[in-house]
Amino acid sequence: MNAAEPMLSIQGLTVSYDGIAAVKGISFDALPGEIVAIVGANGAGKTSTLRAISGLTPWGGSIVYQGESLRGVAVHQIVERGIAHVPEGRAIFGDFTVMENLRLASWVCRSRPVLWQAMERVFTLFPRLKDRREQSAGTLSGGEQQMLALSRALLASPKLLLLDEPSMGLAPLVVRDIFRVLVEINRAGTTILLIEQNAYQGLRIANRAHVLETGSIVLSGRGSELMQDQRVKDAYLGG
Amino acid sequence: MLYVLQQTLNALQLGSIYALIALGYTLVYSILRMINFAHGDIFMVGGFVCFAAATYLQLPFAVTLLLAMGCTAILGAGLERLAYRPLRDAPRVSAVITALGCGIFLEHFVLWLSPYPQHVPALLQNQTWSLGGLSVSSIQTAIVAIAVALMLVLDFIVQRTMLGLAMRGISMDMKAVALMGVPVDLVISSTFAFGAALGGAAGVLYSLAYPVVDPYMGVLMGWKAFIAAVLGGIGHIRGAVLGGFLLGAVEILVTAFLPSTYRDLTVFTLLLMLLIVRPHGILGRPTLQKV
Ligand SMILES: Nc1ncnc2c1ncn2[C@@H]1O[C@H](COP(=O)(O)OP(=O)(O)O)[C@@H](O)[C@H]1O
Numbered sequence A: 001m002n003a004a005e006p007m008l009s010i011q012g013l014t015v016s017y018d019g020i021a022a023v024k025g026i027s028f029d030a031l032p033g034e035i036v037a038i039v040g041a042n043g044a045g046k047t048s049t050l051r052a053i054s055g056l057t058p059w060g061g062s063i064v065y066q067g068e069s070l071r072g073v074a075v076h077q078i079v080e081r082g083i084a085h086v087p088e089g090r091a092i093f094g095d096f097t098v099m100e101n102l103r104l105a106s107w108v109c110r111s112r113p114v115l116w117q118a119m120e121r122v123f124t125l126f127p128r129l130k131d132r133r134e135q136s137a138g139t140l141s142g143g144e145q146q147m148l149a150l151s152r153a154l155l156a157s158p159k160l161l162l163l164d165e166p167s168m169g170l171a172p173l174v175v176r177d178i179f180r181v182l183v184e185i186n187r188a189g190t191t192i193l194l195i196e197q198n199a200y201q202g203l204r205i206a207n208r209a210h211v212l213e214t215g216s217i218v219l220s221g222r223g224s225e226l227m228q229d230q231r232v233k234d235a236y237l238g239g
Numbered sequence B: 001m002l003y004v005l006q007q008t009l010n011a012l013q014l015g016s017i018y019a020l021i022a023l024g025y026t027l028v029y030s031i032l033r034m035i036n037f038a039h040g041d042i043f044m045v046g047g048f049v050c051f052a053a054a055t056y057l058q059l060p061f062a063v064t065l066l067l068a069m070g071c072t073a074i075l076g077a078g079l080e081r082l083a084y085r086p087l088r089d090a091p092r093v094s095a096v097i098t099a100l101g102c103g104i105f106l107e108h109f110v111l112w113l114s115p116y117p118q119h120v121p122a123l124l125q126n127q128t129w130s131l132g133g134l135s136v137s138s139i140q141t142a143i144v145a146i147a148v149a150l151m152l153v154l155d156f157i158v159q160r161t162m163l164g165l166a167m168r169g170i171s172m173d174m175k176a177v178a179l180m181g182v183p184v185d186l187v188i189s190s191t192f193a194f195g196a197a198l199g200g201a202a203g204v205l206y207s208l209a210y211p212v213v214d215p216y217m218g219v220l221m222g223w224k225a226f227i228a229a230v231l232g233g234i235g236h237i238r239g240a241v242l243g244g245f246l247l248g249a250v251e252i253l254v255t256a257f258l259p260s261t262y263r264d265l266t267v268f269t270l271l272l273m274l275l276i277v278r279p280h281g282i283l284g285r286p287t288l289q290k291v
């Protein structure tokens, strides 16, 4: 694959619920190794966009990943192909222990060595999870749950990581830690598509970013450019 | 005292059959929040496969049991694939009505094949041992032993394997399990197959104890086992076992001390009273959606 060829290419994507359009024909792409951010207010259609890519919701338009359309591909096959999705609200299995959460996420690991290597990596990134591996996941703090959600995604050794508001409900210091790890994961070669209501954090680490408003992209540019944009400052960065 | 002990033994036999059927209801409920009302009729099909295997093929008992479990497993997974999967996003009540319809279809399909009750030939040689005044039959022992063995196998699968982990995960959050790369449909099919196989096994064990099968035998047994599952806490595997044995015990003890015509009335009244005290069953806890 040519390095300049997008890893993910989205053209005219639409998502509707009961005939009401939530995503109205947006187009964007992500190059290998990039961090792409989509920022926007609550209800703009950010989550719907990610759910479409993962096959969790019906969609129109085109989604091409590594040169192949994802139309008709089942959710678990999309994961097998290398797209991991950390959903909104993290979706931790609260009645499971940390280790059980990780074991279930290791379903796609093809062999023991691959599994142990992935586990090693996860516990190096988040030593705190290693100490708490027998603890019930529902009793973890919000930050620890986000670490666990990220860890589960990493066990699939993804090429593309979809993150739905990783900063949601977390204290600023914890958010900084999580974003530091995201940059680390990205440097190690994983492309990231990041969705944030917390526009400052999202734009800070993004190579390119798009602003989504009621289902349409209204502004696109480099992350650093958008941070300076007056409209973005007014609407999303608190002036 | 001896009499009570003797009746307790009998209760174990009946209870283990209820427990096996109840497990099928609870397994399906725990992952889909749906009551598979065709399950009692799957039990009946198990009985008929047993009858056919023993009468026409004269297969040994172990093979008969495995055959009945295999056929009902395929039937359970097939029903899920054809009838319930298309309705997975529909209101729960549609799936429940469909399940009732599937049950009636199974009854009438078997009725068409075999309009009369059929006698099942002896599958095992019966022997009765006397232990200090208690009489224990080999059939009774076999029923309880096989049922308990199957429950242990199921417990192992659910608690110790990746498949079981996925099943338990689905009961919490199906979408999240799919995002872990788990083929959720396959796990759901397997769950239906396991539940139905246990029901089929119960049909065989029932035919050991009461060797007559008829197309409507699953109706009352199905309702009772469903109640056993609710009693134990629907969705809880250990609750289904507990509920099954409890129902068996109550039934046998009521019959032992009251005229047998009062059996079902007394049993159901007691169970309803228990559910007033513990609406979510013995081991259950409140959940958001109930059928
Ligand atoms: N499952 C659903 N059913 C109906 N409407 C939905 C559903 N999910 C989202 N919506 C609607 O679609 C729009 C976009 O939602 P969403 O993608 O969750 O936005 P965001 O993640 O940016 O907050 C909103 O108006 C929301 O109410």
Ligand SMILES: [Mg+2]
Binding pocket: A043, A046, A047, A048, A088
């Ligand atoms: Mg959202």
